[in-house]
Amino acid sequence: MTTPAISRAPYGTWPSPIDAATAAAHDGSPEYVGTIGDEVWWTAPRPAEGGRRALVRLLPDGTEQVPLPAPWNVRSRVIEYGGTPWAGAVVDGSLLVVFVHHADQRLYAFRPDAPDAAGREPRPLTPLSAVGGGLRWADLSVDADRGEVWAVMEEFTGEGPSDCRRVAAAVPLDGSAAEDRAAVRELAAAGHRFVTAPRLSPDGTRAVWLAWDHPLMPWDGTELRIAEVGPDGRLGAARTLIGGPEESVAQAEWAPDGTLLAATDRTGWWNLHRVDPVTGEAVNLCPRAEEFAGALWRLGQRWFRPLPDGLVAVLHGVGGPRLGLLDPVTGEVTDAVGPWTEWSPTLAATGHRVVGVAASARTSHEIVELDTATGRTRVIGSAHHDTVDPAYLPEAHARTFTGPGGREVHAHVYPPRNPAIRGEGPAPYVIWVHGGPTSRAAMVLDLEIAYFTSRGIGVAEVNYGGSTGYGRAYRNRLREQWGVVDVEDCGAVAEGLVAEGAADPARLAIRGGSAGGWTSAAALTGTSTYACGTVLYPILDLTGWSKNGGETHDFESQYLESLVGPVDEVPQRYHDRSPVNQAAGISVPFLLLQGLDDVICPPVQCERFLAAVAGRGVPHAYLTFAGESHGFRRLETMVTCLESELALYGRVFGFTAEGVPELELTV
Template identity: 40%
Template sequence: MTEPNRPQAAPSGTWTSPISAAVVAAGAMPLSQLALDGRDVLWLAGRASEAGRTTLLRQRAGAMAELTPAPFNVRSRVHEYGGGAYAVDGGTVWFSHHADNKLYRVEDSAEPVQMTKEEAVRYADFVPDRARQRLVAVREDHLAGEAHPVNTVCAVGFDGTETILVDGNDFYAAPRLSPDGKQLAWLCWDHPRMPWQGTELWVADVADDGSLVDGRLVAGGMDESICQPEWSPEGLLHFVSDRSGWWNLYRFEHGVVHPLCPREAEFGGPHWSFGGSMYGFRSEDEIVCTYIEDGVSRLASLSTRGCTLTPIDTPYQEIRELRVTPQAVAVLAGSPTIALELALIDPATGAREVLARSIDALPDTGYLSVPRSIRYPSANGRSAYAFHYAPANKDFALPDGELPPLIVIGHGGPTGMATSTLKLATQFWTSRGFAVLDVNYGGSSGFGRSYRDLLKGQWGVIDVEDCVAGARHLAAEALADPERLLIRGSSAGGLTTLSALAFHDVFKAGASYYGVSDLAGLDADSHKFESHYNEYLIAPKAQADAVYRQRSPIHHTASLKRPMIFFQGLDDKVVPPQQSESMVEALRASRVPVAYITLEGEGHGFRKADSVVKTLEAELVFYLRVFGIPVPQGLPQVEIENLAA
């Protein structure tokens, strides 16, 4: 008998892996914004190989078609984060083209036709109103030349004419027309609040001339977050509110708000982008919904009259988006062994038909690390949550006595949420002998309002404490080498990374992707949507100066003695390049090892395939050189200033 191949003992970082940076870049096709139109299924797909272009695909009668060929790029820039970039009704599609912000119409498979003229006006979250030959949409007007744009709810006629329907608030979202076309619901909020802090849900009647009359407040306020208003087939308004401390479902009927399913679970999420959906109607009496408990998504059928929640069995642990009609239930979902995919679900049997996958060909399971969800102690008696990935590669094992280096990830947002869906970008590290800890620090979504509000006035403190505690916890459990602890993060997670290195002596090196380093500078450069966010995260403006200086890593570079690598898109409008460049200059002057990688044509988040390859390979080379591990052939040269040979 032949003895099965045994894994070769080799140090972390030297393992060879089929999950290369090129595989990560080519294999991950972003999928987003589902829509159901009769029996047609539509969705957006990112094309990293086409400079990050996003295109609209449709499946009809088993055949897939691309409705927006190059150069069309289906993206909205409202609030800078966009979303809600297209709508469909009866085979007609309306969409926003990223290059010029104009609206276009596609009839069946014909060429897109331009509808609007101004490039300085942006649109999102469209609702077709065929009876009046128009779209209702959120409008963001940059024409006036003011410091910040003006947001409204508008009507865009199919002929391109525009009418303002609602104005006066700083922000609007989710305009939703009742089935009979006689009422319009919408969300609004004002500075300094963010939508997950407090929003208002309004309803108005639609007059014969299309204008709105008799607007009235239905729910919400300064300390209640409302999301995803929807009308039932018979015209009853439903919505998600966190008035109980959890985002739960409610119905507005006869002037009274009724809870549908009180539960310590999240049936909604933070409004960073438009068009999100976590529930929909199969009939007047049945809602199909997804909700999050203990960081895991579940699918269920909810009786609207009996308020009975019946689970629907699926293999998924993250359901990112859900669309429902009487004929179909579609999800964007994934799990630790399933990369994000688009599937049709039969609610009666749980049977699923996969229509699209974010990764067409997965590596052999022997190269994949399946995470475990952990809860661990953090500062001041708190608990924090994370997903722990152990190194995994069927061809290699750690030598006896060696513990793996650990990469701690602080997600962006900072109200975001780490999920366990299979991501090749994580497996890139674990298949090379690194352990990974993906942290849901205090302030993350998915664990109720009180957990989300832990970050109030504590950004740069709570998040950092939870990342530090997670690294120490795994080191104490002999699951990570305490002398090789790393931290990386993007955007808000970049501040977490820089603060952890400046204010704690735990991590040996770090990577910042378009991270925040100067809170005052962030305020000065911030776009409208987030221009007051720091008043919640850090301090009111009256106290801001002292706290900003205390929390901003740029003022504590003397404490930053650990090697750092920075990645920055030069077109980033959310966290401008100045934030990274100031840190690089300071570390360079302090003779701290530092590397700086810039990317032309990239904004807040990298979309191009060559950008993904360049950044991942550079980060790997950086860690290997910092830890004195030989760099394998084929990897690029990375200039690390001040690093001894």
């Protein structure tokens, strides 16, 4: 076998088999894994089907089915980021599945094994509401004995984004509440702004859940609440076991033997604790400077699962989480064997089987099963298949750079890579900024990254101060420093790559969406590091996005109180840090991408920024997409965005992007 000749070509012009359509078609990952008997179910992205989330069923023989055709879209809008949108059980001798349909947010039930088509057709369980955002549901579980589905109900009481209440509620499975809101049984009074759904103890006498209130976010402080369950199924007087303004309890579950387990960061790391349900005494089962949980962005996320044999399946680590089995008696963790380096916060278990979603830098997200009896791991669903020659995929490197004051800055670096082409000298690089900002970039196969690296453009994902995965102190670096620490850390990575000769200082770009869009815009208006930038569905005006501005949804409406500071005390800080008020500082081309249905970062933020930039002679493009909300999901949208971004880099970095429409810039 002969080695192909390697030629030289300018960065950005390398021929690649990874086109925008290929990258977009593989965007997203499986989510919300669960089991019903021996079957495994999950939701999966379908970019080519209008961006819907399909419900996938894995039969015991390994066959994958999609029982709900388009346009059924299994996705919740509770707190806008959603939560577990389906649940199932054997009810009256046959399988019954309940799910949230995104279009109307109603709960529906269907029996996938019904003998006739009419029996398999979903039927509504909850009513519509004409008030504000209506009725929404998440964090579902089916109680077959009571004939109910338990969930968090989000109910709008007015037209404003914060005119809403959230409470645990039970919906009858017989459909009697489909047109009757009064038939929905509220399990407790609405005592907190935010709650997760109750978790019943094995004997059914007690329930626990998490609760928090503005201005806290769930990674700042939550409370683990407990109450007795009365004969009528209602929750009695609740009390707090652990948690508070400076303690984040991310998950709580009952073990089969009645032990209460909770992941809390009271030690500075989210560690797993055994909590006494009477006294609240918490014992750390595995004291480590590692995370055993993460930021609760979606209701129902699970980083651990108690197992029947007394062990606990856990996701743990610094940075990327891995799957392990924790022995609560010894505190020892035995990690699952396999190539996966990143596990998503969705764990299910049945018998001696643990099921999750895992990926690596060379493989996409797969449904993976661990047999705890044998220690064997295997892929059981959504198996990775190479869609392109792996030689065109980037080699990922986990790096730690030095930021201001000598602080550590974590990043993933993806140098340009193409089996047949080499570049001359330092390469152009794009700094990718993750959203959140209390989140992190995962080092997993991403064909959008490969779309650029295979053409000769390097990518560096920055887990700047404030990111999760590195302990509470690292997370708290961003308190009142948003727009400062994140911008500095991204700049430190860019400058570090330049200093070591990898990146060309004249061909640096920055890109990010949502909170990453904020950081990108703040960097473009406040520094001279970058030659251009791509800004997706961003926050650009802090005052408008604050609790006083009313330009975002309820969940994050007071997020800035910790990220920037109390708006009523430091209004000038909100003004001064906002890119919309620093438009004079931007002098390089930029691309702005926005969904017109986005209620988290609405188009008005972009429009205000563009008005401030107008007449300053800065080349830019603004592309909007009807039907897209926060985070793009449709194939055609993502193709347009990728090609436009590459075209921007071609214009600025001085190369022609073959096969890509030219991006028209205005000034």
